[in-house]
Amino acid sequence: MKKYKYPSVLSIAGFDGSGGAGLQADIKTASALGCYSTSVLTALPVQNTMGVKNIFSIPNAAIEEQLATIFEDIFPNAIKIGMVHTSELVQTIVKALHSHTQVPVVFDPVMVATSGHKLIEDDTIEVIAKQLIPLAQLITPNLDEAAILADMKIESVEDMYRAGKRIIDLGVQGLLLKGGHLKTEHLTSLYFTKQGEVHEFSYQKYDTNNTHGSGCTLSSAIASYLARGESILEAVGKGQEFVHKAIYHGKNVQVGHGNGPLNHFFNPEKLIKNELER
Template identity: 40%
Template structure:
């Protein structure tokens, strides 16, 4: 057994304590474990961050679909956010499924009150199985209340089409659709083109004050795509927490999710759309040790 003398231990008087990179997920719970809060926590851990949660909804679901949704009362969601932020603190935030306009307002109020940094909004509206998850008035509230407050919005084509009231067909339509989403108030949009057909997947990062960044990769053939959107937005938040620029965060997060899809492509979990392999390449926990004050 190794013993430590006082000389081996950090001197509290001369060294400030270290802390983890802290990422908060405000989202719904997926009882099947492949998406939502569960996928977020797995992603944060895989990318070396300390994950925290404020659960906005509970779902009864598995790889075949969503059976039931129960929204958490707005006051309980607020209590969860307050408890985490006031004690532990936050370096980045991922927002997923919000079940009602009231919960949207709670989250918007929290972002303003606490000046929460690096907020990534994944406007979850439709599950991988095709199940509709939120009502129209809630998606309207997302645009009105949250788009102007976040750093990035990450819709897939179905979600973007719902928000814009139009179908988005073909890679050539991504730029125009992304610019329309920016016009709704978002400062930056990652429009995910994975639902388009073809051997290549093309995503587009559009920012108001920068040229668009087009990201391409060969399509990975698999039935295990449940939770890809949740995982990607969580990975982006984790990278932003560590100080990456937005293009760097998106590029790194996309590389992580491609690896997770490939590592889980042939694994059988349930009888429907299975999950990714979130822990395929775990990393060392990232710790920040602030410099000594002078």
């Protein structure tokens, strides 16, 4: 009798009790794209659509055990990393990833929430740049996060090109620089490769506050497409299309009183079954 397995995506991220971002967005996204979602909790932010009220840490020993437990049982086809807010946590994750370098990693360097709240300790940024970023096949910062990494203001698409080249020089394998915060009619994103290629993507902007968790959703969507066997460029393109449509289908729905979530299930796919190799 034939046996099958689901493409598995591991999310290493923080919690969002309001359901729009963090692990909750990752689980919804991977599920909507036909993948099996596993997770490791890195932090417990207390938040809703209006902002982050507090952040409670998870003991590093608990995170280390979570990682080991998932890797030994449900080995992922791709990994998405989100909120990593302490240098000790970075080192814990890096240690685990060094044993599994064959798995593609998408890192969303969550430093600033949609509401503008800073989510990361200052001394963690340098450790992330030196230890975690080089292990990722792709990082997906927004403009606020890219400005921190590139150490420059980003106020135009031209600035995005300059900042992207600075960030690639940090040892990044791939960079998707999201331009959603620019005050322009269209959203422009740039995908930089370490070989010097730059691919530009442009999408219509929608008049909506329902973008809470869009960065989490994007990185998870890209990881899901990688788990399904897509190339990195295909995954980057399809991941952005998924987020664009999820925003469109949720733009007129009110959830909470602040920045509402996307509609992750606008067109959900059935769980994909791949035949196990003998």
